Each structure stands twice: as C-alpha cells, then as structure tokens.
Amino acid sequence: MTITIGLPSKGRMKEDSSAVLARAGFTVTAVGNDRSYRGRVEGRDDIEIAFLSASEISREIANGTVDFGVTGEDLVREGLAEADARVEFCARLGFGHADVVVAVPEIWLDVDTMADLGDVAADFRARHGRRLTIATKYWRLTQQFFSGNHGIQLYRIVESLGATEGAPASGSADIIVDITSTGSTLTANHLKILSDGVILKSEACLVRARKAEHAGDPVVAEIIQAVRGAL
Ligand SMILES: Nc1ncnc2c1ncn2[C@@H]1O[C@H](COP(=O)(O)OP(=O)(O)OP(=O)(O)O)[C@@H](O)[C@H]1O
Ligand SMILES: O=P(O)(O)OC[C@H]1O[C@H](OP(=O)(O)OP(=O)(O)O)[C@H](O)[C@@H]1O
Missing domain, CATH: 3.40.190.10 (Periplasmic binding protein-like II)
Known part of the structure; x- marks a missing residue:
C-alpha cells in the first residue's frame, strides 16, 4: 500500500x-x-x-x-x-x-477569569438588550470551552475570517477567541487573556x-x- x-x-x-x-x-x-x-x-x-x-x-x-x-x-x-x-x-x-485564547478588552477591570465572564454573560441581556458576542473562526473550540467546560450558554458567535482582534474596538463583537504567539497583536488591540482562558496550546x-x-x-x-x- x-x-x-x-x-x-x-x-x-x-x-x-x-x-x-x-x-x-x-x-x-x-x-x-x-x-x-x-x-x-x-x-x-x-x-x-x-x-x-x-x-x-x-x-x-x-x-x-x-x-x-x-x-x-x-x-x-x-x-x-x-x-x-x-x-x-x-x-x-x-x-x-500558538495558543487559542479567550481575550477581553483590558478595560473590563472586573473580568479576569471564565467565571467572571460567565457572570457578565448572564447579565448581558438585561444590561445591553442582547447576548454577549464572541468574534472567532474557532467555532467548535469556543462552543466546547464555553458551553462544555464552563457552562456558559448565553453568548452568540460572530464569524470572523480576519483581523479578529479588531472586533471589540470596531463594535462587531464584545470579546474574541483567537490564536496568539507573541501576544503583540492582543496588546496592540488593548485586549487581555483571561487567567484560565487558554483553550488550547497548539x-x-x-x-x-x-x-x-x-x-x-x-x-x-x-x-x-x-x-x-x-x-
Ligand atoms: N502567529 C501565528 N498566526 C497564525 N497561525 C499561527 C501562528 N503561529 C502558529 N500558527 C499556526 O499555524 C497554522 C496555520 O498556518 P498558516 O497560517 O500558514 O496556514 P495557511 O496555509 O494560511 O492555511 P489557510 O490558508 O488554509 O488558512 C495553525 O495551526 C496555527 O496555529
Ligand atoms: O500573538 P502574535 O504574535 O501577535 O500573533 C497572533 C496573530 O498572528 C496571526 O495573524 P497573521 O497576521 O500572522 O496572519 P493570519 O491570521 O492570516 O495567519 C493571528 O491570526 C493573530 O492575529
């Protein structure tokens, strides 16, 4: 063969x-x-x-x-x-x-862990009239991590095919799931990785x-x- x-x-x-x-x-x-x-x-x-x-x-x-x-x-x-x-x-x-990570705006001072993010997601509709949105091209990994590992169900994935890190600043999503290697793209976009937000070390x-x-x-x-x- x-x-x-x-x-x-x-x-x-x-x-x-x-x-x-x-x-x-x-x-x-x-x-x-x-x-x-x-x-x-x-x-x-x-x-x-x-x-x-x-x-x-x-x-x-x-x-x-x-x-x-x-x-x-x-x-x-x-x-x-x-x-x-x-x-x-x-x-x-x-x-x-490259690490696949969950990153949120640096100015979310009270959000450092997935549990904090779960609290934000639970309150989001009451506060903003819509679900928390996540920009990513990693649909499966995001759903497994949020719903499977952390029991977070209240979110909506917004497909991103490029420049994912720009989504929170442009308003097209609240947070992101993307890969990072040096971390410089996240820093340049004022995003921080949650302390337990590494989904996969690839x-x-x-x-x-x-x-x-x-x-x-x-x-x-x-x-x-x-x-x-x-x-
Ligand atoms: N800084 C990085 N940015 C993007 N991908 C990286 C980085 N570092 C390592 N990788 C890894 O490289 C792989 C993607 O490689 P590459 O971007 O060359 O694919 P590609 O040839 O562009 O594929 P396609 O064009 O089909 O998307 C992924 O497994 C990813 O984890
Ligand atoms: O943590 P860093 O070292 O800043 O790397 C992460 C960035 O690199 C990749 O994009 P890239 O511009 O290489 O192109 P690609 O997404 O088209 O592969 C990836 O999508 C991130 O945006």
Missing part, C-alpha cells in the same frame, strides 16, 4: 515540516516543477507527498484522503468532532506554537488518520518511529 503524507505547501509551517521529515530520513522533492502539488520521497516508491495548505491537511486527514499530515493541533481539533477517536497525534514537532503535529488498513503496515510504523526519533 502507498502511504500519503500531507505537507504544508505554503505558510509558516512549510519549511519546518520538510526539515523534520528530512531529519527523519525522508528527503522530499516536488514532482515536476516547484509549484507542483505532488511530491515524492527520494528512494521510496511506497510514500507519496501531497502538498496542501495547513487547514486542507486537517480536512484531508479527517476524510482519509491522506494517511498522515503535518499541521497544527488547533486546525485538527477545530475541524473534527471527536478528534482523538478519528486521528492519532503521533508526535508534537516543536514548531508552529503546535505542529504529525497526525495519522486512524484507518483499519494501517494495522500491521510496516511503513506506517516506520514513519512514526523515524519522525519521533528525529525530534
């Missing part, structure tokens, strides 16, 4: 992903020209590379089109319900670090689609072992 690995074709994870595979002994080259979306591993006819964006990789792992992928844990958990049942996080790769991972035919496949085991050994 040929094993397909999805690797980022662009963006911040591209170079590090190929480098980690090279350290594991798999030298990746594009088939055809540099802009090709297929690649191969030198000396291996049993492994194929599919170059995709980081978010496409999490989708393709979910539907089983690729066997493995290198992508952010946040994208996998956001894209997939019951992620741990459907994929295996084989290795954390040590790059692409980084790039080697992720495997759980497929029955992987059991006992020596190439599957070899890839996992080699990548772990390269870290």
Whole structure:
C-alpha cells in the first residue's frame, strides 16, 4: 500500500515540516516543477507527498484522503468532532506554537477569569438588550470551552475570517477567541487573556488518520518511529 503524507505547501509551517521529515530520513522533492502539488520521497516508491495548505491537511486527514499530515493541533481539533477517536497525534514537532485564547478588552477591570465572564454573560441581556458576542473562526473550540467546560450558554458567535482582534474596538463583537504567539497583536488591540482562558496550546503535529488498513503496515510504523526519533 502507498502511504500519503500531507505537507504544508505554503505558510509558516512549510519549511519546518520538510526539515523534520528530512531529519527523519525522508528527503522530499516536488514532482515536476516547484509549484507542483505532488511530491515524492527520494528512494521510496511506497510514500507519496501531497502538498496542501495547513487547514486542507486537517480536512484531508479527517476524510482519509491522506494517511498522515503535518499541521497544527488547533486546525485538527477545530475541524473534527471527536478528534482523538478519528486521528492519532503521533508526535508534537516543536514548531508552529500558538495558543487559542479567550481575550477581553483590558478595560473590563472586573473580568479576569471564565467565571467572571460567565457572570457578565448572564447579565448581558438585561444590561445591553442582547447576548454577549464572541468574534472567532474557532467555532467548535469556543462552543466546547464555553458551553462544555464552563457552562456558559448565553453568548452568540460572530464569524470572523480576519483581523479578529479588531472586533471589540470596531463594535462587531464584545470579546474574541483567537490564536496568539507573541501576544503583540492582543496588546496592540488593548485586549487581555483571561487567567484560565487558554483553550488550547497548539503546535505542529504529525497526525495519522486512524484507518483499519494501517494495522500491521510496516511503513506506517516506520514513519512514526523515524519522525519521533528525529525530534
Ligand atoms: N502567529 C501565528 N498566526 C497564525 N497561525 C499561527 C501562528 N503561529 C502558529 N500558527 C499556526 O499555524 C497554522 C496555520 O498556518 P498558516 O497560517 O500558514 O496556514 P495557511 O496555509 O494560511 O492555511 P489557510 O490558508 O488554509 O488558512 C495553525 O495551526 C496555527 O496555529
Ligand atoms: O500573538 P502574535 O504574535 O501577535 O500573533 C497572533 C496573530 O498572528 C496571526 O495573524 P497573521 O497576521 O500572522 O496572519 P493570519 O491570521 O492570516 O495567519 C493571528 O491570526 C493573530 O492575529
């Protein structure tokens, strides 16, 4: 069986992903020209590379089109319900670090925890005539964290596809859920992370689609072992 690995074709994870595979002994080259979306591993006819964006990789792992992928844990958990049942996080790769966080305006002086935010949400309609709004592109993670982990039900998610941190200042939402790495975008937008508001500490991972035919496949085991050994 040929094993397909999805690797980022662009963006911040591209170079590090190929480098980690090279350290594991798999030298990746594009088939055809540099802009090709297929690649191969030198000396291996049993492994194929599919170059995709980081978010496409999490989708393709979910539907089983690729066997493995290198992508952010946040994208996998956001894209997939019951992620741990459907994929295996084989290795954390040590790059692409980003935290998915709940952040509120700095001037909300009395709001430091999710419990404080729950109180605000409960009073919001009485005070403002509408629900608390959250700007995010992380719908699933937000709902799990607010409703599942913290029992907060009174909010409305406002989809944000970019410049999420600007939403409170522009009035399009009250608070945000987004990723942060250095924290400078949050600071520049006068937002603070709640003390227990880190939803997920994400980084790039080697992720495997759980497929029955992987059991006992020596190439599957070899890839996992080699990548772990390269870290
Ligand atoms: N400062 C950061 N900003 C955005 N993403 C980051 C940051 N640091 C690490 N990441 C991680 O990088 C991944 C997204 O990578 P990238 O933005 O390159 O994807 P992409 O190629 O733009 O995907 P798409 O175009 O399909 O959205 C996510 O897993 C995210 O957690
Ligand atoms: O904590 P920081 O280091 O400030 O990083 C966080 C910011 O970086 C990302 O945006 P980016 O402009 O990189 O682009 P993207 O959202 O299009 O990937 C992300 O969406 C945050 O806005």
